[in-house]
Amino acid sequence: MIYIRLFFEFCKVGLFAVGGGLATIPFLSDLGSRTGWFTSGQLADMIAVSESTPGPIGINMATYAGYTAAGVPGGIISTLGLVFPSLIIILIIAGFLNKFRESRVVDAVFYGLRAASVALITAALLQVAEIALMNHEVNGTTQLFYWPAVVLASVVFVCFSYTPLRKIHPIFFIAFSAVVGIVLGM
Amino acid sequence: MHILIDLYLTFTKVGSMMFGGGYAMLPILQREIVDNKKWATTEQLTDYYAVGQCTPGVIAVNTATFIGSQQAGIAGGVAATLGVVTVPAILILIIAAFLSSFMDSVIVAHAFSGIRACVTALILASVVKLFKGAVKDWPTRIIYITVLLLAAAGNFLAAPERLALVWETITSPVFLVIISGIAGLAIRSVQRSKKGGGEE
Numbered sequence: 001m002i003y004i005r006l007f008f009e010f011c012k013v014g015l016f017a018v019g020g021g022l023a024t025i026p027f028l029s030d031l032g033s034r035t036g037w038f039t040s041g042q043l044a045d046m047i048a049v050s051e052s053t054p055g056p057i058g059i060n061m062a063t064y065a066g067y068t069a070a071g072v073p074g075g076i077i078s079t080l081g082l083v084f085p086s087l088i089i090i091l092i093i094a095g096f097l098n099k100f101r102e103s104r105v106v107d108a109v110f111y112g113l114r115a116a117s118v119a120l121i122t123a124a125l126l127q128v129a130e131i132a133l134m135n136h137e138v139n140g141t142t143q144l145f146y147w148p149a150v151v152l153a154s155v156v157f158v159c160f161s162y163t164p165l166r167k168i169h170p171i172f173f174i175a176f177s178a179v180v181g182i183v184l185g186m
Numbered sequence: 187m188h189i190l191i192d193l194y195l196t197f198t199k200v201g202s203m204m205f206g207g208g209y210a211m212l213p214i215l216q217r218e219i220v221d222n223k224k225w226a227t228t229e230q231l232t233d234y235y236a237v238g239q240c241t242p243g244v245i246a247v248n249t250a251t252f253i254g255s256q257q258a259g260i261a262g263g264v265a266a267t268l269g270v271v272t273v274p275a276i277l278i279l280i281i282a283a284f285l286s287s288f289m290d291s292v293i294v295a296h297a298f299s300g301i302r303a304c305v306t307a308l309i310l311a312s313v314v315k316l317f318k319g320a321v322k323d324w325p326t327r328i329i330y331i332t333v334l335l336l337a338a339a340g341n342f343l344a345a346p347e348r349l350a351l352v353w354e355t356i357t358s359p360v361f362l363v364i365i366s367g368i369a370g371l372a373i374r375s376v377q378r379s380k381k382g383g384g385e386e
Contacts, residue, residue, distance in 0.1 A: 055274025056247065086244070087264065093252075113233065113366055114236060114326075115321050115370075117236035126338055129306045155307075157308075169217060171203045173307075174308075178304075181303075
């Protein structure tokens with residue numbers, strides 16, 4: 001039955017992709033060529049869609065592939081399949097951590113882990129910054145910095161970190177920037 | 187409001203604002219979970235991200251599962267997870283019906299150039315906050331710089347041909363997180379034996 005297959009195939013993707021959305025891409029591309037549920041062109045489109053809608057690429061791709069294979073129920077079942085393995089694993093880890101919350105060993109491990117976590121987020125930030133702010137093509141020539149984006153990002157950062165505007169919810173900054181992007185034709 | 191409904195609705199809200207993937211969720215989580223709901227501190231959020239990065243699955247979903255289960259056990263984890271995927275799944279089902287026209291729209295492209303710049307700034311603001319909570323002394327500074335250099339090198343530089351496997355391993359988040367955990371354990375026990383002289 002197609003629903004059961006969708007569930008288990010996306011379970012596998014969810015189980016093996018470690019390290020976030022982009023890590024799912026090789027597994028998804030393998031899945032597409034094995035099952036014919038979606039083409040590599042559709043996968044590329046979906047990566048682009050994921051960059052422009054809320055939601056992680058893995059989730060988006062599961063929903064989309066499930067939908068193309070078996071309609072709306074297929075989309076829902078694939079999405080649940082993708083999150084199922086990590087749900088179980090995280091619940092186990094969370095239970096374990098609760099039990100040993102006061103443990104000195106857990107505290108020492110997180111002392112190191114936390115610094116690494118922030119470093120990994122910083123590395124991801126650099127990637128986001130490169131896509132958003134750099135190597136922009138203007139009239140056929142590539143410029144190192146895309147100045148309108150750099151200025152917009154600087155304004156948002158200063159307002160969100162150092163002015164009373166920091167009380168405003170981040171989603172309003174996102175909406176504001178979408179309008180700026182449209183008005184300036186960025 | 188019942189805690190499970192509260193978890194589901196809060197994470198539905200977070201999921202609907204998560205433009206740009208798991209890391210873009212960070213500023214939203216800081217506002218909704220740390221500031222508004224007080225379900226976690228900034229330090230705990232960093233811990234959950236660390237676990238989310240080295241366990242299978244999508245970081246955003248893993249973090250939601252973690253926070254949910256800390257608030258209300260297994261049912262809480264499930265509620266938060268379902269919440270965070272609800273809006274993205276519905277949106278994709280709608281977009282799937284007219285995929286190409288959405289992507290070809292010039293207005294959408296301009297809007298997202300602006301959004302990408304904004305998300306960069308918001309993540310930077312979050313990183314500054316997390317950094318203050320996590321990197322406080324010399325050992326953590328050294329861990330931070332080492333992990334950042336290796337992870338960034340893995341992202342931006344191509345692997346040397348002969349060492350591709352080694353390169354991919356030492357720059358992978360899983361490896362870096364595990365090694366840093368071990369380093370934390372080692373550093374703390376050295377500090378403790380210096381201070382206490384092993385009296386514990």
